[in-house]
Amino acid sequence: MSDSSPVAPSPSPSGARRPLAVLVTGAGGEMGHGLLAELSKRAKRSDLHVVAIDVRELDDASRKHVHQVAVGDICDRSLIDRLQAQYEIVEIFHLAALLSTRGEYVPETAHQVNVVGTVNLLRLAADEARSHGQRVKFFFPSSIAAYGLPNLATKRAAGTVSEDQFLEAHTMYGVNKREGELLGNYYANHYKKLAKDRLDRPIDFRSIRFPGIISADTVPSGGTSDYGPEMIHAGAAGKPYACFVRPDAKIPFMTMPEAIDAVLRLIDAPAEKLTRMVYNVTSFSPSAEDFANLVRGAFPGAQITFNPDLQRQSIVDSWPEDIDDSAARRDWGWTPAHTLKSAFEEYLVPRIRARYR
Secondary structure, three states, rough: OOOOOOOOOOOOOOOEEEEEEEEEEEEOHHHHHHHHHHHHHHHHHHEEEEEEEEEOOOHHHHHHOEEEEEEEOOOOHHHHHHHHOOEEEEEEEEOOOHHHHHHHHHHHHHHHHHHHHHHHHHHHHHHHHHHHHHHEEEEEEEEHHHHOOOOOOHHHOEEOOOOOOOOOOOHHHHHHHHHHHHHHHHHHHHHOOOOOOOOOEEEEEEEEEEEEOOOOOOOOOOOOOHHHHHHHHHHOOOOEEEEEEOOOOOOOOOOOOOOOHHHHHHOOOOOOHOOOOOOEEEEEOHHHHHEEEHHHHOOOOOOOOEEEOOHHHHHHHOOOOOOOHHHHHHHHOOOOOOOOOHHHHHHHHHHHHHHHH
């Protein structure tokens, strides 16, 4: 199977040629907002359509970057099949997920969305590879939630953690993300191993295990790492904020523009340069108190207190204090754009302050 030759549109069931498309699921989420804008620029240069799926209609700012929005559930096979009939899908960015905090209230629903939905998209990718004879690139955003350190003492002793350590997630979201990583490996390398007509390596699966991500442009929406961005938004809005973790709670973070840059760097990297399917990336690892001090400095009068929720704190304590991203730096040139201080001064504070004026 070719990895690099141009893809010609293939016929739809009606006999018409299907236009080439990049599919983005969960396009209305925090990462989708920024990623759609970048993919739209790239698509115009390569004559691709950007097609989005989300459970809600996209806002006007995002809608202008896509050719079509399919409003619906990624667990709906008929929705996926309709899109496949319309487009020749050559890349998939599978962002749709039910996040960690909400997932603990409805774990079975989280599994359905996060795992069954992922299988639907991987099956689509494999079918499309068979259709046009070229591997389909599939980006899957994983998370530090895939880690599961057994206790706080182990976390502090472990320090910087690599991709292959402590993979015993404590949350349904983390379990689902780990399942997604393993499913990606299966569909990329072992799909239908015993089938006589199996297609060798139909999917070019690439994944980043993201730390907490802070965006200046969207309001946090249910992640366990959202205490950092929630604190900043509350300070800018002049609202009191009771942080749900201890002052000494510490996990890695990065800004949303850095996360989007990492996605595009990885998806563009030559396959022969990649030594693994799942990569860590990170920028800085502050404590919750570090966040609070910077927010107080940027927004005098910010009312930040600490009222730890024991269950949510236990989740944060199961995630590493820092992660080793040396493989991403070596293989595809990942490098962070910010320290914690520069992220505040150059990106977060100016844009969030303007949002609340």
